[in-house]
Amino acid sequence: MNAATGMRRVSVHRLGEVLLASIQQELTDSIAVALRQDLTEMAAAGTRGVIIDISQVEIVDSFLARVLAEIAAATRILAGRTVVCGMRPPVAITMVEMGLGLPGLHTARSLEDALALVEAGEVGR
Amino acid sequence: MTVAENGGAAAVADFLRARREQLAQQWADLTLFRAVHTSGRDVAVHAAHRLVDALTEVARDGRVDDVTVPALDQVRAALAQMIAARSQAGATPPQVAAEVAELKRPVIAMVGRELADADRGAALIAATDLMGTLRLVGMEISLSDEGAIVARQRRQLSEVATPVLKLWDRVVAVPLIGTLDSARTQVVMETLLEAIVDQHAAVAILDITGVPLVDTVVAQHLMKTALAVRLMGARCVVSGIRPQIAQTIVQLGIDLGDITTRATLADALEWALGQVGTSIGRA
Amino acid sequence: MTTAAVTTLPITSDLEIAGVRQAVREAAVAAGFSLVEQTKVVTAASELARNTLVHGGGGRLEITRLDRPHGQGIRLRFRDEGPGIADVETALSDGYTTGHGLGLGLGGARRLVQEFAIDTAPGRGTTVTVTAWPRGAWGG
Ligand SMILES: Nc1ncnc2c1ncn2[C@@H]1O[C@H](COP(=O)(O)OP(=O)(O)O)[C@@H](O)[C@H]1O
Numbered sequence: 001m002n003a004a005t006g007m008r009r010v011s012v013h014r015l016g017e018v019l020l021a022s023i024q025q026e027l028t029d030s031i032a033v034a035l036r037q038d039l040t041e042m043a044a045a046g047t048r049g050v051i052i053d054i055s056q057v058e059i060v061d062s063f064l065a066r067v068l069a070e071i072a073a074a075t076r077i078l079a080g081r082t083v084v085c086g087m088r089p090p091v092a093i094t095m096v097e098m099g100l101g102l103p104g105l106h107t108a109r110s111l112e113d114a115l116a117l118v119e120a121g122e123v124g125r
Numbered sequence: 126m127t128v129a130e131n132g133g134a135a136a137v138a139d140f141l142r143a144r145r146e147q148l149a150q151q152w153a154d155l156t157l158f159r160a161v162h163t164s165g166r167d168v169a170v171h172a173a174h175r176l177v178d179a180l181t182e183v184a185r186d187g188r189v190d191d192v193t194v195p196a197l198d199q200v201r202a203a204l205a206q207m208i209a210a211r212s213q214a215g216a217t218p219p220q221v222a223a224e225v226a227e228l229k230r231p232v233i234a235m236v237g238r239e240l241a242d243a244d245r246g247a248a249l250i251a252a253t254d255l256m257g258t259l260r261l262v263g264m265e266i267s268l269s270d271e272g273a274i275v276a277r278q279r280r281q282l283s284e285v286a287t288p289v290l291k292l293w294d295r296v297v298a299v300p301l302i303g304t305l306d307s308a309r310t311q312v313v314m315e316t317l318l319e320a321i322v323d324q325h326a327a328v329a330i331l332d333i334t335g336v337p338l339v340d341t342v343v344a345q346h347l348m349k350t351a352l353a354v355r356l357m358g359a360r361c362v363v364s365g366i367r368p369q370i371a372q373t374i375v376q377l378g379i380d381l382g383d384i385t386t387r388a389t390l391a392d393a394l395e396w397a398l399g400q401v402g403t404s405i406g407r408a
Numbered sequence: 409m410t411t412a413a414v415t416t417l418p419i420t421s422d423l424e425i426a427g428v429r430q431a432v433r434e435a436a437v438a439a440g441f442s443l444v445e446q447t448k449v450v451t452a453a454s455e456l457a458r459n460t461l462v463h464g465g466g467g468r469l470e471i472t473r474l475d476r477p478h479g480q481g482i483r484l485r486f487r488d489e490g491p492g493i494a495d496v497e498t499a500l501s502d503g504y505t506t507g508h509g510l511g512l513g514l515g516g517a518r519r520l521v522q523e524f525a526i527d528t529a530p531g532r533g534t535t536v537t538v539t540a541w542p543r544g545a546w547g548g
């Protein structure tokens with residue numbers, strides 16, 4: 001990895017009233033922290049849910065797991081559900097072996113399922 | 126060994142060193158390297174460099190047709206790793222032998238094409254011997270590598286014992302049979318999670334009707350699997366908890382956490398259909 | 409046993425932690441690890457590299473490939489000259505942290521590899537050595 005790609009932030013898109021962050025690059029700790037900041041700030045503008053697509057993420061260690069849980073906690077009141085979608089099998093197996101979970105987060109297989117979950121959360125409240 | 130052959134071996138050594146990169150690039154595209162190094166071409170090229178270098182040493186040593194020379198140790202090491210990976214992936218020894226044999230053609234073609242007339246004849250003979258030796262070493266490894274063979278058989282066995290059934294649109298089930306040790310759990314987990322991806326499954330049913338005993342260790346394995354399923358974005362339900370097993374679970378004070386459980390596979394399927402129909406939007 | 413070449417990487421920034429992950433991934437691929445095995449060892453490396461940086465004040469990683477007749481393993485040695493760990497057992501227990509982490513790094517990394525050793529004392533720095541083998545090479 002070169003320094004240029006290492007410094008790229010994760011871009012956050014607004015899909016109607018849902019925030020979508022699709023992680024497409026190798027995540028350094030500082031990029032993960034920047035994502036948390038961006039999502040927390042954008043959620044303040046009034047959103048119904050946050051979706052984080054991790055289908056391209058090759059490892060989730062305790063740092064990223066913590067940042068994801070913090071995003072869920074920080075956006076819960078303003079933005080409803082945070083859904084993590086698309087986790088790869090080796091990542092899930094490794095997290096379970098390590099004893100890592102994703103407290104406070106919802107999970108979904110695909111982006112469509114994640115959107116449906118956000119909708120369901122909205123109806124349920 | 127004649128002088129001509131020795132000269133041929135030296136010419137092959139020089140040739141391999143000079144054409145290291147081109148040859149590694151060509152090898153990286155052949156089945157052996159591609160199948161072992163699936164994660165990227167760079168890695169395959171890197172491994173190919175290693176083999177070219179090892180063969181260069183053998184040619185430099187001169188005895189290109191002798192499978193017992195010490196110079197072959199590096200070649201053995203490089204090849205053993207790839208062959209073990211191939212046989213673990215289920216390739217049979219004849220298949221592997223054919224894949225190793227494929228490496229010969231680019232070498233002979235390049236020597237034939239690029240060496241000057243004066244060197245070509247002896248070099249072609251030496252290169253042919255060298256690649257023949259490589260093939261023999263490969264066969265010797267794949268036939269004698271008991272570790273890899275045992276690993277392959279064990280893997281095939283546990284895979285056969287872990288069929289994943291598609292019960293319904295987006296619902297998969299694994300009927301577990303026999304004891305659940307940690308090696309078994311790993312295989313079940315991997316197979317099930319891959320099936321969830323392939324089938325776009327929203328619910329996975331773990332049916333333990335065929336599991337004779339649930340102790341704390343087995344319970345832990347079930348919880349791990351259920352957790353991994355949930356991280357993947359699907360839900361997990363454990364079915365087939367016979368009254369006897371339910372009793373042991375209570376007696377041992379085993380906590381199944383918040384795993385959903387159902388008495389029979391039919392009950393679990395009913396629960397699954399409810400999940401698929403209501404909570405998760407159908408595509 | 410023959411021991412192959414050693415690669416050394418610095419760990420002084422979070423970008424270098426990413427570099428560690430990539431180098432360990434390459435070593436695991438070259439040693440014939442399955443995708444799950446690669447992911448486990450890379451995740452363990454990520455945890456240990458971060459500890460080297462955050463708790464140890466920076467250091468380095470040595471990657472060594474180990475050749476055995478039935479497969480190749482990789483050995484990772486993380487070294488720093490930081491404050492060291494006074495009570496290793498406690499540091500290894502789940503949830504224990506002296507910082508802001510989840511306290512799952514050391515214990516979690518240990519569960520992801522086949523061999524795990526810590527050499528540390530207060531004021532003497534910390535060396536964590538782990539070895540990972542692919543299935544089959546480790547009789548499992
Ligand atoms: N290289 C190191 N140098 C000094 N202390 C360390 C080192 N690695 C781990 N520790 C200590 O062990 C504790 C537990 O580590 P870990 O399980 O990775 O949790 P975390 O990093 O989340 O705190 C750390 O909080 C720290 O006190």
Ligand SMILES: [Mg+2]
Pocket residue numbers: 455458459509511512513514
């Ligand atoms: Mg840590």
